[in-house]
Amino acid sequence: AQSVTQPDIHITVSEGASLELRCNYSYGATPYLFWYVQSPGQGLQLLLKYFSGDTLVQGIKGFEAEFKRSQSSFNLRKPSVHWSDAAEYFCAVGSGGYQKVTFGTGTKLQVIP
Amino acid sequence: DGGITQSPKYLFRKEGQNVTLSCEQNLNHDAMYWYRQDPGQGLRLIYYSQIVNDFQKGDIAEGYSVSREKKESFPLTVTSAQKNPTAFYLCASSIRGVGYTFGSGTRLTVV
Numbered sequence: 001a002q003s004v005t006q007p008d009i010h011i012t013v014s015e016g017a018s019l020e021l022r023c024n025y026s027y028g029a030t031p032y033l034f035w036y037v038q039s040p041g042q043g044l045q046l047l048l049k050y051f052s053g054d055t056l057v058q059g060i061k062g063f064e065a066e067f068k069r070s071q072s073s074f075n076l077r078k079p080s081v082h083w084s085d086a087a088e089y090f091c092a093v094g095s096g097g098y099q100k101v102t103f104g105t106g107t108k109l110q111v112i113p
Numbered sequence: 114d115g116g117i118t119q120s121p122k123y124l125f126r127k128e129g130q131n132v133t134l135s136c137e138q139n140l141n142h143d144a145m146y147w148y149r150q151d152p153g154q155g156l157r158l159i160y161y162s163q164i165v166n167d168f169q170k171g172d173i174a175e176g177y178s179v180s181r182e183k184k185e186s187f188p189l190t191v192t193s194a195q196k197n198p199t200a201f202y203l204c205a206s207s208i209r210g211v212g213y214t215f216g217s218g219t220r221l222t223v224v
Binding site for chain 1: 117119146148153154155156158161171203205211212213214215216217218220
């Protein structure tokens, strides 16, 4: 069965600092990988996705993620965090097509001035 | 603008009562999904539908029911059999291989 682990429940960074959110997945074949962001009381917004090809994926809002098959990881990065990036971030894995997507438990990001 | 509309935003249910959460999309997406979100547990799949008049149970379908009579609509009923219905419910839709588009959610509270 597919699964996703986000080992960090809560992360605090200073505004302007770099950010890396960790994600490890378990999946039997080539996975479809996603990162979503959720503001309080809102739905989720897709930041970026990986299906195939270049393992470094660029997304919206200046985020990027790198797919490392050998480590079963898909970590999210941003070089300089803004206060508006404070939110909860979810990593997800699926098989493509219309198959269900499995989400991690989320990492809550706090940004301090 | 295309998107997914969930209503109501807040819903209160009395013990033993069935309630229905609405989800409508105008994105022409084939697939639709219902997730439940609880603090610290991420999103858990309740039901999903890939085509009209067909749907499959997800990981936590007990106490819930759905219908898919129209491509645009995928309502979720929380029945009295769901013993702990207080949660944030998210509807999503997708086309093949693109990723989900989510609605803004419905917060259900048992009173």
